[in-house]
Amino acid sequence: MKKNIFNLVTSIFLLLIFQQNIFSQTLLIDPAGDGGFSNGSTFTANGWTDANSTNNPWVIGTAIIGTPYTGNSAYVSTDGGTTFSYSNTSP
Secondary structure (H helix, E strand, O other): OHHHHHHHHHHHHHHHHOOOOOOOOOOOOEEEEEEEOOOOOOOHHHOOOOOOOOOOOEEEEOOOOEOOEOOOEEEEOOOOOOOOOOOOOOO
């Protein structure tokens, strides 16, 4: 009986000591396919549905160039996508 209790306590102790968290990565948005912004210059072409207003709309373009961004990206623009800008007076 004592040996069974000892084995149980030892097993629980070892499980607690050697417990490890396992981490993995999940690709939620594929930058090279649908969900990324490389398929075209519209949200629909990239698998998105946009719900923009006339003030501070989201656009897809190349105004944000440089590390780490290459190619198309989504950004807020008040001038039709020429630059990335936001007007804090127009909600």
